[in-house]
Amino acid sequence: MVRLENLTKEYDLPPVKGRPAQVVAADRVNLQIADGEIYGFVGPNGAGKTTTLKMICGLLVPTSGIVEVQGIDVEHRPEDALQFIGYLADFFSLYDDMKVWEYLDYFARAYKMPAHQIPARVTEVIAWVGLESKRDAFIQGLSRGMKQRLGIARAVLHNPPVLVLDEPASGLDPKARVELKDLLKNLNRDGKTILISSHVLSDLEEICTSVAIMEKGHLLRSGKLAAVMEQSTETAAKRRIRIRVAEVSDQLMEWLSARDGVTEAHPSAKIIPGSSSVDFLFSGSDSALAALVKELVVAGAPVCAVEGSAESFEQIYARLSGGEVM
Amino acid sequence: MNLFSNPEILRNARIQLRPRKLLIAGVICATISIVVGYVFFKGNVSVNGLPVSDRGDLLLHTILWIQAAVLVIGGGIACIHAIQREKDQNTFDFQRLTRLSPLELTLGKLFGAPLMVFFVFLCFLPAAIFGAAAGDASASIVLVAYVLLILGAIVYNSFALVMSLFLRRGTVTWAILFFLVFVGYSSSSNVFLAAYVALGSISPFVAIDLVKQNSWSLASETISIGGRTFHPPNPFHDVFFGAPVHHALVLFILYVTILAWLIPAVARNIKRDPTNYELYTPGQALGFLCYLNFILFAFFVWRTPQMSGPFVARPQSFTPLDIQSLLLSTNILLFFIFGFVLLRNRNQIRRYLHGGDPAPTARLETWPAPYLFLGALIVGVAMILIIQWQRDPSLEWSLAVAGFRLVYFAFWLICDFLFLQWMNLRRSAHPLLMGVLFLGVYYACAIIVVGALHLGSNPFTAIFLPTPLFGLNTAAWSAHQAVLIGALIAQIAAGIVFMLFQRRALAELRPRPSSISASAQPSGVAS
Ligand SMILES: Nc1ncnc2c1ncn2[C@@H]1O[C@H](COP(=O)(O)OP(=O)(O)O)[C@@H](O)[C@H]1O
Ligand SMILES: [Mg+2]
Secondary structure (H helix, E strand, C coil), X not given: CEEEEEEEEEEEEEEECCEEEEEEEEEEEEEEECCCCEEEEECCCCCCHHHHHHHHHCCCCXXXXXXXXXXXXXXXXXXXXXXCEEEECCCCCCCCCCEHHHHHHHHHHHCCCCHHHHHHHHHHHHHHCCCXXXXXXXXXXXXXXXXXXXXXXXXXXXXXXXEEEECCCCCCCHHHHHHHHHHHHHHHHCCCEEEEEECCHHHHHHHCCEEEEEECXXXXXXXXXXXXXXXXXXXXXXXXXEEEECCCCHHHHHHHHHCCCEEEEEECCCCCCCCEEEEEEECCCHHHHHHHHHHHHHCCCCEEEEECCXXXXXHHHHHHCCCCCC | CCHHHCHHHHHHHHHHCCHHHHHHHHHHHHHHHHHHHHHHHCCCCCCCCCCHHHHHHHHHHHHXXXXXXXXXXXXXXXXXXXXXXXXXXXXXXXXXXXXXXXXXXXXXXXXXXXXXXXXXXXXXXXXXXXXXXXXXXXXXXXXXXXHHHHHHHHHHHXXXXXXXXXXXXXXXXXXXXXXXXXXXXXXXXXXXXXXXXXXXXXXXXXXXXXXXXXXXXXXXXXXXXXXXXXXXXXXXXXXXXCEEEEHHHHHHHHHHHHHHHHHHHHXXXXXXXXXXXXXXXXXXXXXXXXXXXXXXXHHECCCCCEECCCCCCCCEECCHHHXXXXXXXXXXXXXXXXXXHHCCCHHHHHHHHHCCCCCCHHHHHCCCHHHHHHHHHHHHHHHHHHHHHHCCCCCCCXXXXXXXXXXXXXXXXXXXXXXXXXXXXXXXXXXXXXXXXXXXXXXXXXXXXXXXXXXXXXXXXXXXXXXXXXXXXXXXXXXXXXXXXXXXXXXXXXXXXXXXXXXXXXXXXXXXXXXXXXXXXXXXXXX
């Protein structure tokens, strides 16, 4: 388990136009991350994700607050806590002039794994990230995706129960992203707790069990993915409704816009050729919606289907963060 | 702890000692050795007619010099890069996260980074052995010289590693230049220092001089220039509290003890957050100051040191008061090292202020004055006691003057460091650098003005500069007591002003109530 208590980090920024400034990159962040979760940290650039993750690993000392990993205080007993953490930084490099196996061998030794287990473990991890053919290659010659996988291989090498991955998907092509997701799901299935940050929301929505939404150092929302989304829907007075019709006409749009409780009516983008639909925001109960649909049919609109489209994570996020989506 | 099983050394070995690189380095070293050997043995203008043994010695000295340069300079540069480059390339954090103990990581860097340098050193060994065999160098001396050379190189490399720890992006070139100057400076003889400290050079290059001298004798040579004879001091004749000791022994002990200060300093920081580095705790820093002063006191020529030799026209003797002044002025450098170790940055202060039980405000506001005062008290009183006990009663001495000088010295330093500490808490890109620059400009201007107007020993100058204090004697003291005490009060007043500035800087770093209300806003949704 990872526990953050009132975690705060203040930075000094280099002076801009003569006026120096301070920034609170993490402001009294409280979180409890249970074992076995894939916990996503979402937020725009500069939200404080990297800062928070680095404090969890003990790479940065917090200005105040406590981090505990598996019940061990990271700041005061780093040597004990670090065996439980595998970390991958957002920007990192590997030793270019080492071979892939040498690199992993070095970290296996540095993590004090028993010497007789090291060669087997290195081979295992290399196979697991799919770099068998590059075992004896110099790191210099690897592609970005391969380097990323080697970085993950290093992070899981000593079999830590907690993995901290900072923007692992950034800079990867779509294929490599899919591979990464599979890798993470496998790891999670093996019982690893994964803390992952990203500003690309779709990455997280698919694999995370929980999320923490950060902005300007504040934790806006946190908890199970479903709960966070539900909470947000509750707080929202309006629901998004989509009506599929045989054909969208100006009349229909006018008629809809004139109804009570309907706002932002607009023809939705054509997803499936030959089918049209109208999106709008509706505020009111289900019976009010039923009444509206009935009136619509009576008025002669060619209604095929009515869908209460769920708000996507991305939309919720956009609303929470005041539109600052990446 | 087995050095050879250190993963960091293994990593460096794998990177640096690939067969191709070894081959190239080996061939280059062999070529140089052969060329040098050929020049000395197959005749050349300057060595024609020399007996074989002298040629062997020449070869040994030359190779030894190359080895020393490779170990000290090459190793130093490798160590300057050792930590800094990893930070630059974002690989260092991963090392900090491993379970390597801080000491293992430090030793891994210290002995791992210069592995290629060590290999080159070994490649030159055959030529050196050949030279030693052909010449008439004593085996024991060559052996001791090598021990000193290697140990000394490790000391200099550790110093480079300390620098590497603190380097920021884009400062490596300056660091290397500084290191080269430091090597050059510490390897050249300092006539002024030699006059009152009976301690030979601490440079590893001394090993070459030892081989050249080729004897354990401490007797000094006799040189005659223009009919006059001189006895230039034997560079290996050290005097430890009055007893003659061979410099090789002193150097060995010095190297070992300095390493005992440098390596733990790196080890206690290497795995920390760089914004939270602290070379030594205040107590350890005080210990280091005392250690340096112990060396100074141990080798100081307490009884009327004399400036003599071919460069000094008239032997000049010092009174006990002059001795105190000499020791205090040497201590300016030592106290500046001490003071800089004590300084704290914004990040550290912020942590104190945000922490559960913040240190008493008074201690933060007056920092680092208490430790400087304590240091001055310990060093100064020890100094006065030794002078009191050693002095020649016929020469001028006054406890009042010595005491006043010490108090002034302490408050002058405290004032400077309260200024630097305040500057270090200001918000700017390089706060400490600015502070040092301002201080440097102030002293440069003050010294120029005082020098131009010949006010160096005018008591009023003491308000701005400590120069009058260094030449102070009983007569001047009784004549200008009021002015001098006024100058001391001026130092204290300036210190208080900087303390008030520091208080303001501290107020800004306290946790702000605004950030509390801001975090309370997004309700209790965050679990
Ligand atoms: N070393 C640093 N010095 C000063 N400010 C920093 C430093 N690192 C990050 N910051 C600032 O802290 C804030 C949070 O940064 P970061 O944690 O990197 O955000 P994220 O990873 O979410 O993009 C930003 O405003 C950034 O400018
Ligand atoms: Mg980031």
